[in-house]
Amino acid sequence: MSIARSRSVTISDVAQTAGVSRAAVSKVIRNAYGVSPAMRIRVEAAIAELGYRPSVAARALRGSSYRLGLEIPWVGARFMTQIVEGAQLAVDGTPYQLVLAPADGPAYGTLESMADGLVDGIIAVAPLTDAAWLEELATRIPVVMIGRHDHPQRYDTVVGDDTAGAGAVMDHLFELGHRRIVHLTEPEAVTAPGSGTPHAVRLQVYRDRMTEAGLADLIEVVRRDDSRAGTLAGTRALLARDDRPTAIFAGHDDIAMDALAGVAAAGLTGRVAVTGYDDTDLARHPLIDLTSVDQQGVEMGARAATMLLERLQGRTEPRRHAAATTLRVRGSSGRPVG
Amino acid sequence: MSIARSRSVTISDVAQTAGVSRAAVSKVIRNAYGVSPAMRIRVEAAIAELGYRPSVAARALRGSSYRLGLEIPWVGARFMTQIVEGAQLAVDGTPYQLVLAPADGPAYGTLESMADGLVDGIIAVAPLTDAAWLEELATRIPVVMIGRHDHPQRYDTVVGDDTAGAGAVMDHLFELGHRRIVHLTEPEAVTAPGSGTPHAVRLQVYRDRMTEAGLADLIEVVRRDDSRAGTLAGTRALLARDDRPTAIFAGHDDIAMDALAGVAAAGLTGRVAVTGYDDTDLARHPLIDLTSVDQQGVEMGARAATMLLERLQGRTEPRRHAAATTLRVRGSSGRPVG
């Protein structure tokens, strides 16, 4: 007994039931000009009676799909939770729906696929994507990028103040008396000098501060490779040395979690300071208690969505929002030991 | 200087460039029958030259959008990471794209909005959604539900073996010598008896096992309310009592994290056993080291996506996949203390 897929209710069905034209129904649902109260009532009754819902595909073909696409690198990244939450907040109450698309690396494929008519606008967290390519994309569809330090012409950016944030971390560690500080960050590709990614900036700040403090020869950058296991091994090797670091400045909280795991595995919990970035909910957990930089991820997500909505209203000049940062000092960063 | 939004390349442009009809181009991109090698080459050249990409909206209007929708309750839920990862794996290599939609509660709105033509099929994690409503939805679009113990006629289900999983937890705690075991779970709505949600089943198993063990009067169910703060307060109140529980069986790992936080805040870390469910990546972290039930979330996500793809191929009889569970014993669950 196979059930035939039931064709859904179209605008024509509503028009017929209400005894009006399709155009009239369209006007009612779009709240357009030229509808008498009497007709509105009849049409709305018909819509309710039939349970009509406009087809997104048909709408998108002519006008807009009322969908906003939010591309994120990996659902598991804790920071993304903040971004998504913020974006959702900003979109609530508007006629727009948020749609998420997970992507890998520079996300060209995912971004293209969203631009293929799925959504009216795009918010993306894609630090590696080529700026020129994005400019071109932005000629086809409104775009807001999160976490880029570039100054684009056709899209908006929302970015944290990584210079201040990373600076606050370094200040904090120096004040505690740390000198042998390691920076644990993302792979090369994500931190290439001049690439303008948040992690490139944080890395640069680390280097600069170390140098300014006369600790240039203690500069050490460890990269997390793709596997968590690799990061763990790297961290352990680092901690096994005689001149092991007294502090680890991790590029973000997820990396910091790996660092904490490495420190714990080496039996050094509490004896090596660890700091994170993003102030994710885990950082607040008493068993983690991670010093981290709050860059207002929720606010960033909300701003990005708001900017996108503005663009959909017609704005074309680029905007840029820089989120302020606050260092949240917690138990994971103590004075140097041993 | 406002840049006009550039109209994108359509199938007609390609047809003109290649000197063939629109229908011919359509055939080529769909890999349909009736295309000579010569024409294929010309058309493909034109496509490449113009950088043509078919409009999803237009395609969806007639045929399919090649998008699969995955509805998830909350991006922050750790278990969802596994589901999404699995689904992504299963979809990779097919012409389909995965699209995520966050939802709240029963998700009617979100599910409707996906069914409005955005996607060709739906995977959803929505334990609260009414079964009859889903049956109706499934007449309009293929549906696969994750985490439901019902036996639907028109949609597929992928569900963990909650009876075995929760049973394994209780066995484990009993073996360790625990008697005063509290079950920390979701709000009432999610655990209503007979609702068939995973959490309702886990709760029932808890009750049954306690009763079978002659511990009926020690049964105690604490619910996490919406706020994390509330859960924490509840846990602390629980732990402040003279007859405080020696073990907390949490409904899933995120709840277990709250429980661990509560235990830590009460200064009882290591003295109260805590178990979770889902075996999320956090459970493996040495600072958390949480005993948890592995129900193969990645596999569940992958199965769900595969089932949906099968339905898109034409299958209509309902299928059901029950994932096996394995208890991962870690440091968070020790023998009763004090």
Add this chain to the structure above:
DNA sequence: GCATGTTTGTAGATCGGTCTCCATGTGTAA
């Protein structure tokens, strides 16, 4: 009463594909 302006509702083109015929060309069997 008539010209004019304002509402109100409709007809029909349009968006960019898919898909069902149908016409033509080519190869093969009788």
Add this chain to the structure above:
DNA sequence: TTACACATGGAGACCGATCTACAAACATGC
């Protein structure tokens, strides 16, 4: 050579909305 099957490409309807132009109805001012 004729008949027929089959391979190939195209014409045109269609999907379900939006939106412009326009017609009809109605109100207003002189």
